[in-house]
Amino acid sequence: MSKPHNMSPYNLVTSLLNLSRFEGSTREFWRLFVRQYAALCHAEQAMLVGCSGGKWGVVQSWVLPEKTWSFDDDLMRIAEAAQKQSIVRVSDLLAVRIDVGPQEDPPVLLMELKAGTHVPEVQTLYFAAGLPSTFQVMRQYGKARSDVVFFAEVLKLLGTIQEDKKFKQAAMRLCNEAAALFKVDQVSLGWSGPYGKQVKVCAISNLETFDQRTNAIWELEAAMEECLDKEGEIIWDHHQKNDELVRAHKAYGAVRSVGHLISVPLRIGSDCVGVLTCEDSKTPFQESDAWKLRLMLEQCVRHLSFLEHRDKWVGEKVRRQFKRTFRTLLGVDKMAYKVAALAGVAVLAFLMFGQWAYKVDGSFALKAEQMVHLSSPIDGLIEEAPVRPGDIVHKGETLLALNTRELLLEQAKAYAKLARYKHEIEKARASYSLADMRIAQSAMDSAQAEVDQIKLRLENTLVKAPYDGVVVEGDLQVKIGAPLRTGETFMKVASLNKLYAEILVNERDIQDITLGQEATITFVGRPELNYRIRLAQIIPQAEVHDGQNVFTVKAELLDPSDDWWRPGMSGVAKIDAGDRSILWLLTHETLDYLRLHFWL
Incomplete structure (x- = not known):
């Protein structure tokens, strides 16, 4: 190639255009681009600088041997200005922003021009500055096209391997096709099987048969086991200095007199079942080769494993299945799922065999065994009513006084x-x-009889409590002066000496309770307190309550009553119906519903 400064402007532009299709390394591209762009602008020297993480640095430079040019603060300020304005010229210094695609801080090309140099037109500078972006696009296009061709070859290989019915035949085809696809000297496939650590060479490209007892095969198997132990790709080159970790590959390379090796494990999930080793005496292997080999093997490994397993005799299949199950259960893989499954089994066993007290729920109301309905013995007007519902009364205490004016007359x-x-x-x-x-x-x-009768009527104007108790109904203080007729009930008084609980039990649960069972009641107003009761009577006739059939169960109190208890107070009763399995407790209502509505 001619020196850039000796080329005509037309040839310089043509040379720059050819750089967009440059197939060499990126570093070589930037070296040529800086020199040719500097030549286009007739610059004596040029420097490509870039900013990364807020720090500026020199990416590529072209400086005459007899001159020195360093990147200082003044040049940095000019470069920052060029990033914003695209092109900046300060005296004999020209700064051009280079287009490398969408990024936050594009590089800047600084050029020192000769005195009196005529700079190309702005459109030409812009056009030339955009060539690196075109170069990257072309590189990506070429890589994409190469990848598409490779994918097509892999799919074709997968299709041919799928036609093979025997493992040996499929392994041989894989080695031959891989050797042709990657253009290497030899490809070998070693198989360890699931959970194995010892690799056995099963196929070598272009070799129908080979002796397993040769030194070369032993060294190859050792290299494959080295890859298997590492559980990753191994790339070895005979120029490699730090090769202590790949001694087996180094030894095999010495035996085979090859300078370049690559070994890639075959994986099924997280398990390595084999190794593919490629060797070549001329071209070193790259990371891209490892990626392509890994992609190819991922497509083929499951079919190979299926064929290898199918070719084994029944006893070996059973042994492998037992080993796989045992390793899955006791291995460290997916420990969280195993702990969760073990916990689930423990919970299920606890639910099935664990016992828990079964409580039948029901609402209850406090009732009094003795209650009197007081009625007026005579006609009269209410004169005085000293008590109200809820008041505690004692035997002989006046509950009602009628007006005596007419009787006295x-x-x-x-x-x-x-x-x-x-x-x-x-x-x-x-x-x-x-x-x-x-x-x-x-x-x-x-006249005496009339006097006695009036005296009796005067005595009846005072109604007194027949026993100690509480007024549960009859507020006469709002009816002072109102008439009261003979026999009209005006008040109810309940005794506090004998109270009992009246429980309403759903017909669904009535078969689970019997007389004599103990239960616990809790009042709505005092839920923190519990009182023991015993079932004394079950009324055999059901009644409708809140849209449900319920049975009335009477229970006697086992704990002494408190002073604040009043007839009519309500709460929740829990009847002890014995121990049941926890699973039954959780599911019996749902199962009963399904059986009742769907006849299961």
């Missing part, structure tokens, strides 16, 4: 009549008139 009249008839009797006795005396005596007796 009647009593006064009756006493006046009684006195008059007594006077008439005395008068008849003094006149010895027996008939008049008998008439007066009869009238006096009638």
Whole structure:
């Protein structure tokens, strides 16, 4: 190639255009680009600088041997300005921003121009500055095209291997096709099987048969086992200095007199089942070769494993299956899932065989065994009502007082009549008139009876408590002055000496309870307190309550009652129905529902 400064402007532009299709290394591309761009601008020297992480540095430079040029703060400021303005010229210094594709800090090409140099047009500078971006696009296109061709070859190889019915035949085809695809001297396949550490060479490209007892085969198997132990790709080159970790590959290379080796493990999931080793005496292997080999083997390994397993006799298959199951259960892989499964089994066993107390729930209300309905003994107006519902009353305490004004007037009249008839009797006795005396005596007796009747009615104007208890119904303080007729119930008083709990049990649970069972009640107003009871009576007739059939169960109190208890208080009762399995406790309601509605 001619020196850039000796080329015509047309040839320089043409040379720059050819760089976009350059097939060499990226470093060589930048070296040529800097020199040719500098030649296009007739620069004496050029420097490509870039910024990474806020720090500027020299990427590539072209400086005449007799000159020195260092990147200082002044040049850095010019480069920063060029990043924003694309092209900056300061005296004989020209800075051009280079397009390398979408990135935050593109590089800048600094060029020192000769005095009086005519710079190409701006469009030409922009065009030439965009060539690196075109170069990258072309490189990516070429790589993509190469990858597509490789993928097509891999799919073709997979299709041919799928037609093989024997493991030996498929392994031989894989080695031959890989040797042709990667253009290497020899490809060997070693197989260890699942969970194995000892590799056995099973196929070598272009060799139908080979002696397993030769030194070369032993060294090859050792190299494959080295790759298997590492569980990763091994690339060895005879120029490699630090090769202590790949001694087996070095030894095999010496035996075979080859300078380049690459070994790639065959994986099924996390298990390595074999190794593919490629050798070549001319071309070193790259990381891209390892990636392509790995991709090819991922497509073929499962079919190879299937054929290898199918070719084994039944006893070997059973042994492998047992070993696989044992290793899966006791291995460290997926430990979280194994712990979760073990925990699930333990929980299931606990649910099936563990016992827990079964409690039948029901609502209860506190009832009094003794309750009196008080009614008015006479007609009258309410004069006084000293108690209200909820008040504690004692035996003989006045609960109701009726107005006595009319009765007292009647009593006064009756006493006046009684006195008059007594006077008439005395008068008849003094006149010895027996008939008049008998008439007066009869009238006096009638007046006395009237007095006694009024006295009894006056006594009945006061209604008193028949026993100690609590007023549960009848608020007469709002009815002072209202009339009350004979026999009309005005108040209910319940005894606090004998209380019991009346429990409503759903018909679904009635078969689980029997007389004599103990239970616990808790009041709505005091849920922190529990009281023991014993079932004493089950009413055999069901009744509808809140849309459900329930049975009434009476229970006697085992714990002494508290002072704040009142008839009618409610809460929740839990009846001890014995121990049941925890699984039954969790599922019996759902199962009963399914059996009832779906006839399961």
